[in-house]
Amino acid sequence: MDLIERLILLSDTHYFSKVRQLFEAPLKQAPEYLLLTLSLCKPNRGVLMVDELLSLLLPQFLGNHINSILVLQALWRNNQDLMIRSICELCRHDQRIMNLSRVLDITQEVKESLMPIVDCEDYYFAVNLAILAGKRDFLHYDVWLARRI
Secondary structure (H helix, E strand, O other): OHHHHHHHHHOOOOOHHHHHHHOHHHHHHOHHHHHHHHHHOOOOOOHHHHHHHHHHHHHHHHOOOOOHHHHHHHHHHHOHHHHHHHHHHHHHHOOOOOOHHHHHHHHHHOOOOHHHHHOOOOHHHHHHHHHHHHHOOOOOHHHHHHHHO
C-alpha cells in the first residue's frame, strides 16, 4: 500500500503519464488487489490519478465480474463512502452497467449496505432505490422516511 500511495503522490507532478503507465499491469492482471488497495489509500494529493483508476476498476466489479461479490464485500469493509459514491455515479451516468435492480442485488450480497446506500445524499437516487426496495419488501417506507426527515 505504501508504494501505491507514493505513486499516487508522484502522479500529482509532471510524472503523471509515467506513473499512469506503471498502473497498466495491475489494472489488467490484478484489478481486485489494485481496487482494494486504492480503497485503503487516503492521499492528500493525486486525486486525478485515483479518480482515473477507480473509473476503470469499479465498473468491472459493480457489473458482473466473476469475483465481484467478494471484492464488493471487502470494498464495503474498507471504504463504504467510496462504494456509495461509485454506485450513485454509475447509476446516474451508465444504466447499462449499474441500474437500481443491480444495486438491490448488491445490497443483498453485501450485508448491512442497503440502509447506508438509501441514506446517501443523492436524493433522486436514494428515493428511487427506496421505492424499488420497498416494492420488493427489502425496506419499510415508514422507517426509512422517519430517518430521512
